[in-house]
Amino acid sequence: MAETDRLRWDDRYAGRAGAVAGLPQLFARYADAFPTAGLALDVACGPGAVSAWLAGRGLTVLGVDVSPVAVEQARQLAASTGVGDRCRFEVADLDEGLPPGPRADVIVCHLFRDPRLYPAILSRLAPGGLLAIAVLSEVGAAPGGFRARAGELVAAFACLDTVASGEGGGEAWLLARSKGDR
Ligand SMILES: C[S@@+](CC[C@H](N)C(=O)[O-])C[C@H]1O[C@@H](n2cnc3c(N)ncnc32)[C@H](O)[C@@H]1O
Numbered sequence: 001m002a003e004t005d006r007l008r009w010d011d012r013y014a015g016r017a018g019a020v021a022g023l024p025q026l027f028a029r030y031a032d033a034f035p036t037a038g039l040a041l042d043v044a045c046g047p048g049a050v051s052a053w054l055a056g057r058g059l060t061v062l063g064v065d066v067s068p069v070a071v072e073q074a075r076q077l078a079a080s081t082g083v084g085d086r087c088r089f090e091v092a093d094l095d096e097g098l099p100p101g102p103r104a105d106v107i108v109c110h111l112f113r114d115p116r117l118y119p120a121i122l123s124r125l126a127p128g129g130l131l132a133i134a135v136l137s138e139v140g141a142a143p144g145g146f147r148a149r150a151g152e153l154v155a156a157f158a159c160l161d162t163v164a165s166g167e168g169g170g171e172a173w174l175l176a177r178s179k180g181d182r
Helices: 003-014 049-057 068-080 115-124 152-156
Strands: 039-043 060-065 087-091 104-110 125-136 161-168 171-177
Touching: 003 068, 039 049, 039 115, 049 060, 049 068, 049 087, 049 104, 060 068, 068 087, 104 115, 115 125, 115 152, 125 152, 152 161, 152 171
Parallel strands: 039 060, 039 104, 060 087, 104 125
Antiparallel strands: 125 171, 161 171
16 A cells, blocks of 8 residues: 555544444344354454454454554554453555464454455455455445445355345445354
8 A cells, every 4th residue: 555545544543533342333233143252353443443342242353454543543442441452453554465364253344345355355264254344335326446346245255155245325245154163
């Protein structure tokens, strides 16, 4: 990622109030589908709202984001909600791929889209693991280079068992489970 883009994210986060731990609204009604133990990966974690929620549920979490400001906010949120010991956050540029690590029982990728990462996300998912991904979509919005084409998520993750999915209003999302036992 260009340094100017990273600085833009830093600026955006620097001016914001702290995040509150929680699942994004899209996934909140499926909260019970998320495991209560194991390893979670929060891709482009931002200020760590989902990471802190996952850790509060019992998972050990790695969150990665290109913005050092967001990562610092994520560390503070985890500490202030009492889950700092179950969270680790790394500054990483996902343009260079997913940072290496073990397979995850949960992967969350909320409002960050890079189709080049889809194969790496798939192979990082442990057997029986849960993927929760939401991206901006062209469905219900004007076409744009950073928006998913119609059916993109369902096609990219067709080898998973879909728990629920949706597309419309400019967003696409998928909750799906890898085949096999945890
Ligand atoms: C719309 S925010 C979503 C943040 C978080 N997932 C959430 O739902 O609150 C997009 C995030 O992607 C991060 N991001 C953008 N490009 C990135 C890249 N190349 N590598 C890592 N993170 C990136 C930004 O810093 C930002 O935190």
